[in-house]
Amino acid sequence: MLSITPTVRNLLILNVLFFIVDSYVIDLTGGFALRSFLSPAFMPYQFVTYMFLHGSLGHLFSNMFGLFMFGPLLERMWGPKRFLFFYFFTGIGAGLLFSGIDYFENSRVREAVEIYTQSPSPDALVDFTSKYGRAFHESDFMREFSNQFEENPANSQYIQQSINIVTTYYQSLINTPMVGASGAIFGILMAFGLLFPNTELFLLFVPFPVKAKYFVAFYGLYELYSGIQNAQSDNVAHFAHIGGMLFAYILLRYWNMRKTNFY
Template sequence: MLAITPTVRNLLILNILFYLVDSSIMNLSEDFALRSLLSPHFHIFQFVTYMFLHGSLGHLFSNMFGLFMFGPLLERMWGQKRFLFFYFFTGIGAGLLFSGIDYFENSQVHQAVEIFTQNPTPDGLAEFMSKHAKGIYESSLDFLNKFEGNPTNTSYIQDSVNFVNAYYERLINTPMVGASGAIFGILMAFGLLFPNTELFLLFVPFPIKAKYFVAFYGLYELYSGIQNAQSDNVAHFAHIGGMLFAYILLRYWGTQKTNFY
């Protein structure tokens, strides 16, 4: 087994330290996780700091395992400075793509909130939830039925207005954390540079070439991002962003593919 490289080692240490501080000493995510561009808590530095925060031990382990497995070979080939630049370029790029799509989607929610607030009706609430809050539609049916039975009840009207506003506030203030964008960038680079390297995956009983694994993973992330299930708290478009920015940077560098069998 090849020894771990200096930049990968330092990144592993930093991520683990930040996780321990965030989970045990002080809440770093409050200020340093990536917030929506529409949130009053957004700061430009969050495009960097979010990469060193993780939501759980499993989240941290999966990202650091990917960094440990695929990072050292790239660092040896590029050198420390270029590898570190690549890591931050793809991680920040992932945050930018995620934030852009988040801004577009939540701007539509904000517009829907304003429209409903001007005319709060049971049908309007049902339409809002069916378009923008499908994940909690069924759990809110009891209130919807009561509102439909008493559409002029001032208490129900105010509760419905409070609901849509609180839902929007929750959307724009739910932070994103994790090094996944940079890790998916590393995965993309590995697949492009070593396409025929065979990978042995835990739940796959046969080896799979890196180029097929990366292509499948990328398509899965794209599908999941488009589906946008509200019960899914994975930032799929950040993963896609990491892969996209990795592809752009590699094309810019003019790196030639090298086949390993």
């Protein structure tokens, strides 16, 4: 069995250390998670730092498992410098795609908030929450408040509270942080699947070998499903994963067109 490579080992150690510090020592997510372009807390360095933060132990394990499984072979093939460049290129690319789509989606919400504050009403509130916050729209709080507002549409307190509700909801959207190395890991999965599609993998609890292209496809879909399920309020989080795969494909095509001997 081949030993783990130096860059992969260092990345694993860094991710685990950051998780321990963030969970038990000092809050790192507040300043180093990736924020929306629309958030006053956004800083450019977050495109790098968000990759070393994770929301839970399961989140950390799934990403580090992918790095441990597929990273060493790529590092041996490319060398430490090129592998590290690939890792950050795909991770930052994933953050950029996620942020671009996040900006587009939340800009629409911001415009809707501005329209609502100019003409608040019970019907407009229901329309706003049903269109931009389905889970919030179906909450007990919103149902109760919407009924009360509908019974008292001219009440200034209800009107102001409804404005506060849509404004607070928008602020929660743009200030929800994005963390995780998933973009870079999906980039590694894409590279492994493209370069070694027919490599047979022997997995625990699977009594037969599985070709890499099938395992990578399954693992990618599983990670995508898990990411969406763990972020019900974020309808575009999965684009970070897609971004990692997309930027991996672009970089591999670029290297191939330059006929660089990287494998």
